[in-house]
Amino acid sequence: MEPRAVDAAGVAHETAGANARIVSLVPSITETLFALGLDRQIVGRTGFCVHPRDKVREVRKVGGTKAVNLDAIRALHPTHLIVNIDENERDTVEQLRAFVPHIVVTHPQTPQDNLSLYALLGAIFDRMQQAQRLSERLEDRLREAATQAFAAQNVLYLIWREPWMTVARDTYIAAMLRLVNWHTLPDVRGGAAGAARYPTFEFDDAPWLAGVDRILLSSEPYRFTQAHRDALARDSRLATRRIELIDGEMVSWYGVRAIEGVAYLLKRASAA
Template identity: 50%
Template sequence: MQWSDAIGKRHDRYAETPRIVSLVPSLTELLVDLGLAEHLVGRTGFCVHPRHVVRRLPKLGGTKGFAIEKLRALAPTHVLVNIDENRREEVAALHAFVPQVIVTHPLAVRDNLALYQLLGGIFGRDPQVEARARALAADFERESAALSAQTATLPRQKVLYLIWQQPWLSVARDTYISQMLAAAGWDSLPVESALRYPEVDLPALAGQADWLLLSSEPYPFREKHLRQLAEQLPSTRATLIDGEMVSWYGSRAIRGLAYLRRLRARLP
């Protein structure tokens, strides 16, 4: 049996013992939750969950600008990458010495189900791996249904989700983040954008938003930023939001759906 990744490349079930490098933080966490921690041999410095596992793994730099020769020395059988998070030219260089480069690109919330199936299938030589993938899918469906039921009872709201300041950057509606927000009944601003992470006119868009959401990543917005914005935009309601729960896919998406359900319930 074969499974297709985000660029349509077909992958067989790996019959030997894998050596996996993950260059995507959320995928590192997912691999651990699939029971593949012992097969991880490298990660980025941003792969921080779960700490007790990743702290023993060699760090290869960032998701962009990773140390390719250090990665080569690890002799991986598989490297996991993402279209948004890794540079195309750096990923292309991996094909010269990595037997299997697995490309991911979840955009819709339900793309997580295909992701569980993809990795559970490729690394399912141990039946427990596929069993864990099925369990994650069941947990995802449960939390997704609970969020959908809640969303159906609430009015939709417009939100401005900020990921950076100086300049102020938000998210376009074709991003995974925006799709997660939409699942909670929050339609992100701007409505249209040629860029996936556009610079925005904060006062103008804040005036259109029911809520201003300040993410904890990649820019670490804190309480002091809420106080500053309260002075600049006194009529705008703003709150902090856990960026990992909204932008990390994989197994974190399950907790993300539950987190959004709780957050939406307390924000009228």
């Protein structure tokens, strides 16, 4: 059978048969595989793959996105492994290549990239009609976003503390936020020399902080709470800044979650 789909690593994949056994090391991809109707073929997932909650509990855990249990995966005899460039360690993936026949690499960087992600998974696992339906739903959301005008805001999107960590502008998160005219600070890109895609900083050494209108505390990977928000609100260095909690899954999970995520951001921005 001729290859039909090319993944983010440039590898062409043939259409899998009905007996494909899939292990996903990417939480948002796991959710998307279920949305494509692949329930019976998903045999392994990480402990962070928690959606859809009523279905993932039936799937064997194989460690985390970084701390992967190779022996657990080997015992499942997968035909396909789904990984992501940002979320999984390259060395681990190379070890898995020794016994997993097909490794599918994903790397969506913008909301629009989800359209090609749906098509990729749909082509590999023979779910093209389901993938097309997801694409139509996301395209509707993206058109809705494009027709609305939002006031420009500079935002600091926090994903970690001790040390404080945020996102560069070439991340999927930053691209999602731009749909509602929210622009992340600092204005850095991970592809630039010496720059990180998820840079650390200190509030006392961040001259760009003066340009921040809004501070967003994500619910993941660090679970910021109301107590963290209240503590920052008392910090004199952040006076006049709007500080609020935000659902990290809605902003950072690609795949099927992007459909709901775009709607979530539109609602948040409209209420601002």
